Amino acid sequence: MSTPQPLAHAPQFDDPTQQRTAAVLGMWAFLVTEVLFFGVLFAGYAVCRWRFPDAFAAGSRHTDLPMGAIETGVLLASSCAAALALRDVQLGGRRAATRLLVLTAALGATFLVMHGFEYTDEYREGLVPGLRYTQDGPLAGKMEFFFYLYFAITGLHSVHVLVGVVLMLVMALRNARGRFRATYFTPVELAALYWHLVDIVWIFVFPLVYLVGRAG
Amino acid sequence: MRIPESTGSYARDNYLSQGRPGLRGWLLTHDHKRVAILYALAITGFFALGAVAAALVRLTLVQPDSQWISPETYDKSFTFHGIVMVWFFLIPSIPNTLGNFLLPLMIGARDVAFPRLNLFSWYLFMLGGLFTIATLLLGGVDTGWTFYTPFSTMFSNTHVIMAAAGVFVSGFASIVSGMNFIVTVHTMRAPGMRWFRLPLFVWAIYATSVVMMLATPVLAMTLLLIALERLAGVGIFDPALGGDPVLFQHFFWFYSHPAVYIMVLPAMGVTSELICCGVRRRVFGYRFMAWSMLGIAFIGFLVWGHHMFVAGQSMYASIAFSLLSFAVAVPSAIKVFNWLATMYKGVIDFHAPMLYALGFVGLFTLGGLTGLFLAAVALDVSLTDTYFVVAHFHYIMVGGAVMAYLGGIHFWWPKITGRLYSEPLARFAAILMFVGFNVTFFPQYVLGYLGMPRRYHDYPPPFQALNVVSSAGAAILAVAYLLPLWYLGRSLWRGASAGPNPWHATGLEWTTPSPPPHDNFPEPPVVERGPYDYRDP
Numbered sequence: 001m002s003t004p005q006p007l008a009h010a011p012q013f014d015d016p017t018q019q020r021t022a023a024v025l026g027m028w029a030f031l032v033t034e035v036l037f038f039g040v041l042f043a044g045y046a047v048c049r050w051r052f053p054d055a056f057a058a059g060s061r062h063t064d065l066p067m068g069a070i071e072t073g074v075l076l077a078s079s080c081a082a083a084l085a086l087r088d089v090q091l092g093g094r095r096a097a098t099r100l101l102v103l104t105a106a107l108g109a110t111f112l113v114m115h116g117f118e119y120t121d122e123y124r125e126g127l128v129p130g131l132r133y134t135q136d137g138p139l140a141g142k143m144e145f146f147f148y149l150y151f152a153i154t155g156l157h158s159v160h161v162l163v164g165v166v167l168m169l170v171m172a173l174r175n176a177r178g179r180f181r182a183t184y185f186t187p188v189e190l191a192a193l194y195w196h197l198v199d200i201v202w203i204f205v206f207p208l209v210y211l212v213g214r215a216g
Numbered sequence: 217m218r219i220p221e222s223t224g225s226y227a228r229d230n231y232l233s234q235g236r237p238g239l240r241g242w243l244l245t246h247d248h249k250r251v252a253i254l255y256a257l258a259i260t261g262f263f264a265l266g267a268v269a270a271a272l273v274r275l276t277l278v279q280p281d282s283q284w285i286s287p288e289t290y291d292k293s294f295t296f297h298g299i300v301m302v303w304f305f306l307i308p309s310i311p312n313t314l315g316n317f318l319l320p321l322m323i324g325a326r327d328v329a330f331p332r333l334n335l336f337s338w339y340l341f342m343l344g345g346l347f348t349i350a351t352l353l354l355g356g357v358d359t360g361w362t363f364y365t366p367f368s369t370m371f372s373n374t375h376v377i378m379a380a381a382g383v384f385v386s387g388f389a390s391i392v393s394g395m396n397f398i399v400t401v402h403t404m405r406a407p408g409m410r411w412f413r414l415p416l417f418v419w420a421i422y423a424t425s426v427v428m429m430l431a432t433p434v435l436a437m438t439l440l441l442i443a444l445e446r447l448a449g450v451g452i453f454d455p456a457l458g459g460d461p462v463l464f465q466h467f468f469w470f471y472s473h474p475a476v477y478i479m480v481l482p483a484m485g486v487t488s489e490l491i492c493c494g495v496r497r498r499v500f501g502y503r504f505m506a507w508s509m510l511g512i513a514f515i516g517f518l519v520w521g522h523h524m525f526v527a528g529q530s531m532y533a534s535i536a537f538s539l540l541s542f543a544v545a546v547p548s549a550i551k552v553f554n555w556l557a558t559m560y561k562g563v564i565d566f567h568a569p570m571l572y573a574l575g576f577v578g579l580f581t582l583g584g585l586t587g588l589f590l591a592a593v594a595l596d597v598s599l600t601d602t603y604f605v606v607a608h609f610h611y612i613m614v615g616g617a618v619m620a621y622l623g624g625i626h627f628w629w630p631k632i633t634g635r636l637y638s639e640p641l642a643r644f645a646a647i648l649m650f651v652g653f654n655v656t657f658f659p660q661y662v663l664g665y666l667g668m669p670r671r672y673h674d675y676p677p678p679f680q681a682l683n684v685v686s687s688a689g690a691a692i693l694a695v696a697y698l699l700p701l702w703y704l705g706r707s708l709w710r711g712a713s714a715g716p717n718p719w720h721a722t723g724l725e726w727t728t729p730s731p732p733p734h735d736n737f738p739e740p741p742v743v744e745r746g747p748y749d750y751r752d753p
Binding site for chain 1: 325326327328329330331391395396398399400402403404429430431432433434436437438441444447448449450451452457458459460463467735
């Protein structure tokens with residue numbers, strides 16, 4: 001298993017093309033299940049926001065918009081890096097690809113650290129349902145739903161980012177060792193697909209959590 | 217021609233003798249056939265556990281206000297019965313045993329697309345099962361298999377999180393298998409195996425996999441929210457804070473209604489294969505059969521609200537869900553009529569698998585028709601939460617899915633083991649099962665119609681006679697379930713060798729030796745015609 005055999009294929013397949021097709025289709029299928037997984041939380045968000053629009057607007061104003069905006073930028077940049085890394089692998093640019101994969105992971109880690117700061121602030125302000133929720137006022141009770149969903153959605157998303165960071169580092173390592181080349185790049189492609197999903201989920205989270213209700 | 221008949225000798229070089237020997241060869245196998253056997257052994261064990269719980273329930277109900285187990289134990293018994301039978305028997309029953317074994321064989325592949333993932337699915341399933349058994353050992357859970365809020369989140373003092381964790385983990389086994397089967401059907405078909413040459417069993421597993429993949433994540437997240445709400449003491453289902461417990465029901469049934477089709481679609485696939493072989497004819501309306509399965513899978517996603525007619529959902533939502541539920545009956549009826557048309561004026565061979573298949577058609581029809589009663593809002597208001605509902609879904613799940621599962625096990629037993637079982641005993645067991653099933657569950661229709669509510673350990677004395685009949689039927693059913701264990705087990709040592717095709721059936725799986733070799737086919741198959749290429753004897 002230690003020597004790379006890029007054009008070999010698993011015994012159940014007839015040829016590398018069939019293996020690649022199966023792997024990519026499997027990844028897309030997995031991404032569909034992820035969409036449904038997050039979908040429950042977004043549906044819960046939709047129902048609660050529809051029932052308590054004022055409390056959700058108030059909750060939204062407690063979030064850190066500049067921080068959220070920078071995080072969005074960081075994640076978008078990391079997705080771009082992942083896409084470029086895949087392209088470099090396909091074109092045979094191994095060193096550039098390794099650097100881009102490490103950059104992707106680093107940007108992902110930056111995102112996690114920034115979100116960690118946000119969580120710390122929210123804990124200090126007493127905005128964490130179940131652990132430390134010290135808000136009062138007429139909207140405080142319903143606002144708890146907002147923060148419950150906020151932590152559920154962003155927490156689950158952060159777990160996905162963490163998995164992605166590890167995945168990208170593994171890909172970088174394997175690429176540096178010469179496991180991938182212009183004719184064999186499926187794992188990098190799959191990791192990049194996963195990373196884009198993580199990014200897209202955030203593209204929905206950002207407006208729902210940070211932007212909606214601020215204008216009101 | 218007498219079938220089943222021995223058509224050759226036992227293939228010595230098979231998936232049981234090839235590959236790594238010993239326990240490691242099984243626990244680390246990537247062979248879809250061995251994974252299927254692992255799954256079969258596991259679900260047989262879970263079926264026994266669930267059956268014991270059912271026996272406790274039926275014994276309690278022999279007399280009104282029975283004191284031999286406490287009401288709390290009664291609640292935990294039917295909850296355990298529900299959780300185990302739904303998630304640890306019915307959901308994996310046909311897809312993960314027969315599906316795992318047959319899917320690659322039927323499409324002419326060497327294995328599923330992701331063999332390691334396939335084994336991983338089994339380990340996830342077993343881990344979920346461990347959680348469930350741990351729940352039982354710690355003292356059980358009393359919420360019912362549906363985990364309804366706010367009881368499950370705020371009031372129940374039992375091991376809800378542990379039970380939910382078991383279902384959560386085994387849910388991922390389901391997702392992983394679904395993805396694997398979908399990719400396998402898309403990418404691993406043999407040359408010439410076009411989509412409309414696929415056996416209907418493959419179509420059934422494909423449609424089921426789509427439902428598994430799209431519905432199960434919703435259940436997983438919903439159970440996660442239940443656990444979170446119990447841990448945090450706050451959550452969106454909590455009515456005390458203004459949350460919405462009915463929202464939980466929406467999420468839960470968004471999975472659990474389609475889950476009914478996870479159980480019954482594979483049964484329809486098995487039945488189609490069995491009936492075609494039993495009358496030795498092509499299936500009537502092949503394309504309609506294939507499309508109707510996809511249709512059931514699709515419409516099945518749009519009917520979940522019929523579980524909530526009395527839960528306070530809007531009247532207009534109920535009307536829409538009612539109409540959509542009626543609509544599911546259309547593709548289901550297409551299937552029943554096409555099975556009948558396949559057999560019409562045919563020469564039917566009443567061998568054991570065919571008896572199971574005929575039993576399936578009859579019991580599924582009764583269960584399906586009573587489903588229409590329950591889909592009618594006005595009737596459901598009085599029948600909801602009565603034994604009428606219990607009888608209805610047991611007709612679909614036990615009368616339908618379990619009969620088809622056992623029919624399939626009998627039909628493909630010679631392929632899986634290379635041995636022939638005792639036909640007379642098998643026929644006797646099949647008939648006994650049909651009788652025992654009806655004696656058990658038909659009185660429950662009547663009880664429900666008379667107004668006996670479900671989930672109570674006590675009932676008014678006038679209901680006793682029918683309850684005694686039902687419990688007696690359950691005893692017959694238990695014997696009928698034990699019989700196959702005996703004669704199928706015995707056939708492993710004493711059975712005559714089956715040879716490649718003891719049923720003279722069509723389909724790629726019958727072209728390879730029994731049991732099949734590790735790589736499934738001695739020569740890679742090339743497909744030149746459609747399925748069910750039977751000629752009248």
